[in-house]
Amino acid sequence: MSAPMISLQGLSGTTVFDQSPARAKSGGCASSSCGSSAKPHEMDSAVWEKIKDHPCFSEEAHHYFARMHVAVAPACNIQCNYCNRKYDCANESRPGVVSERLTPDQALRKAIEVANQVPQLSVLGIAGPGDACYDWKNTKATFERVAKEIADIKLCISTNGLALPDRVAELAEMNVDHVTITINMVDPRIGAEIYPWIFYENRRYTGVEAATILHERQMSGLEMLTARGILTKINSVMIPGVNDEHLIEVNKWVKERGAFLHNVMPLISDPAHGTHYGLSGQRGPKAMELKALQDRLEGGAKLMRHCRQCRADAVGLLGEDRGKEFTLDRLPDKVTYDASKRETYRAVVARERGDRMAAKSEALGMVKTAGSGKSLLVAVATKGGGRINEHFGHAKEFQIYEASPKGIGFVGHRKVEQYCLGGRAEDKSLDGVISTLEGVDIVLCARIGNSPEDRLKESGIRATDAYGYDYIETAIGALYAAEFGSEPLAATA
Numbered sequence: 021m022s023a024p025m026i027s028l029q030g031l032s033g034t035t036v037f038d039q040s041p042a043r044a045k046s047g048g049c050a051s052s053s054c055g056s057s058a059k060p061h062e063m064d065s066a067v068w069e070k071i072k073d074h075p076c077f078s079e080e081a082h083h084y085f086a087r088m089h090v091a092v093a094p095a096c097n098i099q100c101n102y103c104n105r106k107y108d109c110a111n112e113s114r115p116g117v118v119s120e121r122l123t124p125d126q127a128l129r130k131a132i133e134v135a136n137q138v139p140q141l142s143v144l145g146i147a148g149p150g151d152a153c154y155d156w157k158n159t160k161a162t163f164e165r166v167a168k169e170i171a172d173i174k175l176c177i178s179t180n181g182l183a184l185p186d187r188v189a190e191l192a193e194m195n196v197d198h199v200t201i202t203i204n205m206v207d208p209r210i211g212a213e214i215y216p217w218i219f220y221e222n223r224r225y226t227g228v229e230a231a232t233i234l235h236e237r238q239m240s241g242l243e244m245l246t247a248r249g250i251l252t253k254i255n256s257v258m259i260p261g262v263n264d265e266h267l268i269e270v271n272k273w274v275k276e277r278g279a280f281l282h283n284v285m286p287l288i289s290d291p292a293h294g295t296h297y298g299l300s301g302q303r304g305p306k307a308m309e310l311k312a313l314q315d316r317l318e319g320g321a322k323l324m325r326h327c328r329q330c331r332a333d334a335v336g337l338l339g340e341d342r343g344k345e346f347t348l349d350r351l352p353d354k355v356t357y358d359a360s361k362r363e364t365y366r367a368v369v370a371r372e373r374g375d376r377m378a379a380k381s382e383a384l385g386m387v388k389t390a391g392s393g394k395s396l397l398v399a400v401a402t403k404g405g406g407r408i409n410e411h412f413g414h415a416k417e418f419q420i421y422e423a424s425p426k427g428i429g430f431v432g433h434r435k436v437e438q439y440c441l442g443g444r445a446e447d448k449s450l451d452g453v454i455s456t457l458e459g460v461d462i463v464l465c466a467r468i469g470n471s472p473e474d475r476l477k478e479s480g481i482r483a484t485d486a487y488g489y490d491y492i493e494t495a496i497g498a499l500y501a502a503e504f505g506s507e508p509l510a511a512t513a
């Protein structure tokens with residue numbers, strides 16, 4: 021049983037997020053006039069201002085805000101054994117893959133059109149293929165043009181770090197507050213297994229010498245960004261048998277140098293991609309291996325666990341990709357930025373976020389556990405807004421939460437093939453969904469039919485739509501309390 025759906029329309033016919041009738045009528049809580057009510061208590065206000073609308077730097081923000089990537093900087097100064105910059109596939113979602121490269125002027129036209137059509141848009145990033153700091157002329161031209169037209173968009177880059185120290189001053193001048201550096205090693209002997217060559221100061225270097233230069237430049241770039249108050253996220257690709265154990269050391273080094281987040285991402289490796297690792301049979305980690313490493317890293321540099329390893333031309337909320345709606349052939353020749361949809365959306369979201377955080381604290385304060393030390397792994401079907409508002413059969417991913425006496429934490433997501441397409445349910449896809457949900461105790465969704473519910477049950481996974489359209493943490497807190505009894509749960513940030 022679930023509550024009927026009320027949609028807050030996305031100001032252009034797009035659903036922003038769906039909420040229950042009760043919440044829709046409530047008009048918000050006492051704190052709802054201010055979006056900053058979602059700020060974790062221990063966080064510095066200046067830092068919160070920088071991350072509160074950034075879907076990658078704040079897990080909480082990713083329920084509401086979207087990013088777009090523009091592929092304007094194709095040249096690269098290093099070779100990674102996991103990357104083939106020539107690979108292009110319109111249907112594949114993974115880093116570096118892109119269907120069309122853009123000039124800075126085309127990127128501006130696209131950014132304006134996306135900002136006009138996607139009210140959730142808050143960030144424009146350059147994330148390959150290629151390196152934004154090395155292909156600097158294109159990066160700079162794009163940022164200058166976009167910042168002039170869309171003043172309140174956040175600019176963000178992803179870099180391997182080799183050319184970063186040369187660009188920090190200009191990044192600061194352009195008010196770039198968020199930089200991602202890929203750091204896969206702090207020991208050049210391990211680096212030599214990941215990078216066949218680098219190109220630095222007009223020379224090609226190989227082996228340990230190349231990795232030593234890369235390492236030194238990465239560390240100094242990170243220190244320079246930290247000194248200027250620019251927030252850094254460190255991406256590390258987890259490569260089993262090469263750097264998996266070593267990432268514990270990497271986490272320590274980047275924490276000491278002020279990294280804001282550490283994003284340990286699984287290697288994606290397939291012979292069809294034509295990469296060195298793909299062709300040599302190097303495997304990526306299994307979901308449980310990644311989680312085990314992430315769990316060991318808890319307590320070090322704060323982890324990002326909600327990365328979706330997006331395409332280099334991704335558009336939309338993390339986990340959805342609307343990039344195909346904004347290809348060059350679909351863009352109008354002339355576009356004029358209209359801020360109204362984004363402004364209205366922000367006002368709605370500020371209220372909604374305040375409500376959700378208040379509801380979360382309320383739920384966590386009231387919930388009691390038996391102090392049993394037990395944990396509950398919950399898979400949530402959501403399409404944004406921090407609510408359980410996606411039908412089981414329509415979900416393309418489930419967000420995974422862990423509830424335990426420590427609190428309720430987001431621990432990752434699992435991608436699935438959509439089970440129900442155009443009203444037709446596919447048994448084969450359901451088998452895939454069930455195996456992907458291995459280890460999950462309960463699935464929360466807006467709606468589920470009897471047949472998939474029974475099939476999940478046969479595999480030991482419960483599913484319910486009884487909490488449809490509720491806030492995620494409210495439902496999980498209530499569930500946990502119902503299952504395990506009566507000790508208070510602490511909220512996690």
Ligand SMILES: C[S@@+](CC[C@H](N)C(=O)[O-])C[C@H]1O[C@@H](n2cnc3c(N)ncnc32)[C@H](O)[C@@H]1O
Nearest residue numbers: 102115116147148150178179180202255287288
């Ligand atoms: C495509 S790169 C572009 C930005 C920049 N050149 C860099 O390497 O940081 C963006 C991110 O994708 C990651 N990436 C590329 N290929 C990958 C793969 N096969 N598996 C996992 N991550 C990958 C990179 O390590 C990097 O963190």
Ligand code: SF4
Nearest residue numbers: 096099100103150180
């Ligand atoms: S640095 Fe980035 S773009 Fe260059 S080869 Fe490595 S992953 Fe690809």
Ligand code: SF4
Nearest residue numbers: 076327328329330338
């Ligand atoms: S790849 Fe990860 S960090 Fe980059 S935009 Fe996607 S979710 Fe954010």
